[in-house]
Amino acid sequence: MKRENFGSRLGFILVSAGCAIGIGNVWKFPYMCGEFGGAAFILIYLLFLIVLGIPVLVCEFAVGRASRHSVAAAFETLEPEGTHWHITKWIGIIGSYLLMMFYTTVGGWMMYYCFRSVRGDFVGADAGQVAKAFSEMLDNLPTMAFWTTLICVIGFVVCLFGIQKGIERVSKGMMSALLVIMVVLAVHSVFMDGAVEGIRFYLVPDFSRMLEIGIGNVVFGAMSQAFFTLSIGIGAMLIFGSYMDDSRSLTGEAISITALDTFVALMAGFIIIPACFSFGIEPGAGPSLIFITIPNIFAQIPGGRIWGALFFLFLTFAAFSTIVAVFENIISFDMDLFQWSRKKSTFVSAILIILLSMPCVLGFNVLAGFEPLGNGSNIMDLEDFIVSNNLLPLGSLGYVLFCTGKNGWGWEPFLKEVNTGKGIRFPALMRGYTAYILPLIIIVIYLKGYYDKFAGMGKMTMSIWMAIAVFLLGFVLCCAWLSGKRKSDK
Numbered sequence: 105m106k107r108e109n110f111g112s113r114l115g116f117i118l119v120s121a122g123c124a125i126g127i128g129n130v131w132k133f134p135y136m137c138g139e140f141g142g143a144a145f146i147l148i149y150l151l152f153l154i155v156l157g158i159p160v161l162v163c164e165f166a167v168g169r170a171s172r173h174s175v176a177a178a179f180e181t182l183e184p185e186g187t188h189w190h191i192t193k194w195i196g197i198i199g200s201y202l203l204m205m206f207y208t209t210v211g212g213w214m215m216y217y218c219f220r221s222v223r224g225d226f227v228g229a230d231a232g233q234v235a236k237a238f239s240e241m242l243d244n245l246p247t248m249a250f251w252t253t254l255i256c257v258i259g260f261v262v263c264l265f266g267i268q269k270g271i272e273r274v275s276k277g278m279m280s281a282l283l284v285i286m287v288v289l290a291v292h293s294v295f296m297d298g299a300v301e302g303i304r305f306y307l308v309p310d311f312s313r314m315l316e317i318g319i320g321n322v323v324f325g326a327m328s329q330a331f332f333t334l335s336i337g338i339g340a341m342l343i344f345g346s347y348m349d350d351s352r353s354l355t356g357e358a359i360s361i362t363a364l365d366t367f368v369a370l371m372a373g374f375i376i377i378p379a380c381f382s383f384g385i386e387p388g389a390g391p392s393l394i395f396i397t398i399p400n401i402f403a404q405i406p407g408g409r410i411w412g413a414l415f416f417l418f419l420t421f422a423a424f425s426t427i428v429a430v431f432e433n434i435i436s437f438d439m440d441l442f443q444w445s446r447k448k449s450t451f452v453s454a455i456l457i458i459l460l461s462m463p464c465v466l467g468f469n470v471l472a473g474f475e476p477l478g479n480g481s482n483i484m485d486l487e488d489f490i491v492s493n494n495l496l497p498l499g500s501l502g503y504v505l506f507c508t509g510k511n512g513w514g515w516e517p518f519l520k521e522v523n524t525g526k527g528i529r530f531p532a533l534m535r536g537y538t539a540y541i542l543p544l545i546i547i548v549i550y551l552k553g554y555y556d557k558f559a560g561m562g563k564m565t566m567s568i569w570m571a572i573a574v575f576l577l578g579f580v581l582c583c584a585w586l587s588g589k590r591k592s593d594k
Contacts, residue, residue, distance in 0.1 A: 109347050115272040117357065118279045119429065120344045121364040125282070126426030127210050128333035129369040130419050131394055134376040136329055138387025140322045141313040142305040142377075146370075148323060152330035153362055156500075156545065159538055160336045161358040162522055162530060163503040167513070168345025169354065170521045174436035175339030178346070179506070182513045189512060192502040192583050199338030199495035200433050204457050206464045206487040207430070208259075211423035212251030216241065217395060218416035224409050226399045234399045242468040252461050259427045260454040263435055266446060267347055271428055282368075282421040285414050290374040292411065293382075302381030306373055324553035332492045333365060335426065337499030343433045356527030368422070375415070394419065431457070478561060493553060494573075498580050501546045505584040508539035512584065515539070547577065 110116040137145055171178035175196030183189040220226065226234060241247060262270045294303060314322050335341055345354070376394065379401050380387040402412035434457065438449035467474065467483030476486040506512040515535055522530045554573040558566040 109267070109349060110344075111268040111272055113352060115268070115276060116344060116348055117360055117364070119272055119275045120341060120357075121361045122275045122279050122425030123340055123344065123429030124334045124361060124365040124426075125279075125368045125422055126333075126335070127207065127214075127419075127423050128329065128335075128426075129365065130372040130422045131210065133329065133333065133369045134373050134387070134394070136325055137306070137373055138377065138380070139317075140325050141310060141317055142387075143307050143309040144311050144314040145322055145326055146306075146373075147309055148326040149329055150366065152327050153334070153366060156327065156542065157330045157334050157336065158355075158358050158362050159534070159542060160331075160500040160503060161334055161341060161362065162354050163507045163518070164336055164339070164342045164500075165345035165348070165354045165358060166507060166518055166521045167503060168339075168342035169348050169350070170513075170517070172346050174343050174346065174433060174440050176437040177440040178339075178342060182517075183506075184511065184513075187511055188583050189502075189506050192499070192506075192580060193339075195337070195495050195499040195502060195580075196339030196342070196433075197437055199491055199499060200340060200430055200437075201457070201460060202487050202495070203338065203340075203491050204427065204430055204434065205460045206484045207423070207427060208256050208457065208461045209248070209252050209464045209484065211255045211420070211427050212248065212253075213241070213395065214416060214419040214423045215255055216247070216251040217399070218413060218420050221399075221402070221409065221412035221416050226403045226412060227409050229399070229403045234403065235396050237399075238395045245465065245469050248465045248468065249462065252465055253458050255424065255427060256454060256458050256461065259424065259431045260435075260450050260457075262428050263431050264447065264450045267432075271432055274428065275425060278421045278425060282418055282425070285418040285421075286368065286371050286375065289411070289415055289418065290371050293375045293379045296379060296382040296405075298382040299378035302378035302387070303374075305381065305387070306377045318556070320552055320556050324549055324556060327549045328492050328497070328553065331496040331500060333369060334362065335430070335496075337496035337503070338433075338491070339499070340430050340433050343436050344429070346436075350524050352525040353527035353529055354522045354525075355530045359528065493550075493557070494576055497546055497550045498576055501543055501550075501577075502580050502583065504538060504543055504546070505580070508535065509584055550577065 110119070167178050167182065168174075171181040173181055175193050177193075179190040179193050220237075225237070229237070262274050264270065265273075293299065331337055348357075376398065377387050379385075379398070383401050385400070398415065399412060402408035402415065405411065431453065434453050435446065435449045438444045438452060439446065442449075444452075463471070464484050464487060471483060474483060475481045476483070477489060507518040508515050519530060519532060551570075551573060554570055555566070558569040
């Protein structure tokens with residue numbers, strides 16, 4: 105089948121940025137910022153985007169454009185004969201499915217709350233009523249299943265029309281609307297009474313607060329958020345590189361996408377953090393922040409029904425842009441592996457994702473007693489942990505080693521692909537950093553994150569989880585180090 109392409113550079117940037125811009129920016133980033141100390145966390149997060157995010161994103165784009173395939177077939181196309189890099193494709197395949205198994209649920213929440221805001225359900229509601237509404241939604245299996253299924257169906261219908269007529273066309277309009285709504289909401293939020301303290305918390309670093317929380321916790325939180333927000337490591341960005349032409353260098357495009365993604369995350373913080381301080385709400389309230397505290401805020405201000413509807417429309421657009429992007433990645437798996445048509449792959453993938461999303465939905469009601477990661481955890485927490493703390497960093501490590509290793513694709517072919525076209529060039533002097541220092545940083549922080557998460561759960565629990573971490577890390581390293589010789593060496 106003829107490979108599809110984007111109709112314009114703007115389309116590529118907006119679709120790729122849309123994949124990166126999602127609940128990681130507008131749902132996860134604000135509450136993590138509040139939880140990990142505000143501006144000090146943001147500085148470390150921005151540092152990781154530069155030293156980790158952009159180089160890994162460049163690697164992923166390069167593998168996609170050079171192979172002209174999804175992650176399901178990209179490594180087979182580029183790997184030297186006798187090597188085993190293609191085994192790492194399962195990180196991308198499993199990661200994409202797992203991500204959508206809980207991401208669609210949260211996307212359904214966003215859409216449902218947009219609907220409820222338009223309907224005026226929160227007008228005049230007190231704090232108790234708003235909190236009760238969120239709990240009732242989680243307990244209501246038919247409601248949860250309906251909105252999860254609805255966002256899946258809409259997403260796959262968009263993908264059915266292809267890259268230019270479906271994903272690119274919808275993303276252009278949706279991303280433009282998202283940016284306008286976001287700026288309007290941010291301006292409104294920073295001018296609320298009492299918002300000055302929130303702005304200070306958000307913009308002025310307080311390193312003593314970071315010490316209280318724990319430097320290791322803050323650093324790992326910032327790194328995992330950098331991976332999560334850019335959707336790197338599971339091939340979600342690789343697929344759009346495969347649709348890109350050779351007119352532009354990949355480094356400049358990666359920087360543009362990262363900058364747009366970061367802008368949205370920072371603006372989401374400007375919307376939420378000052379508003380929390382204005383109404384005396386704890387900004388580190390966790391995942392429920394935007395579903396309990398934010399409706400509370402809008403219920404207490406003039407025109408709250410309109411502002412609330414705009415806010416949740418903004419969240420819906422952000423979540424939906426990522427859902428559509430990863431759906432395209434999943435659809436492309438079947439097209440590459442089985443040579444299915446887009447129509448057949450879309451239909452089969454839609455049924456599969458809807459069914460696989462149900463355990464997460466059930467985890468809040470029927471299966472609420474299942475606590476896989478300790479007291480208070482649920483199926484979504486497990487799925488998020490597997491993706492955010494494992495597959496994203498491990499997949500990113502795999503891309504870096506593949507692009508720089510002598511028994512992988514190799515530095516010279518990688519550099520040639522990255523620097524093809526107009527724009528910013530990837531420095532050849534970065535080889536030492538990309539090949540050795542960058543993988544070491546990922547490995548150290550990956551293991552440190554595991555230790556921090558499970559150290560307080562007892563020696564036996566920590567030993568088991570650390571053994572799992574070492575095993576998963578060993579899988580990637582074995583694919584890299586135990587592969588055969590390059591063709592040129594034979």
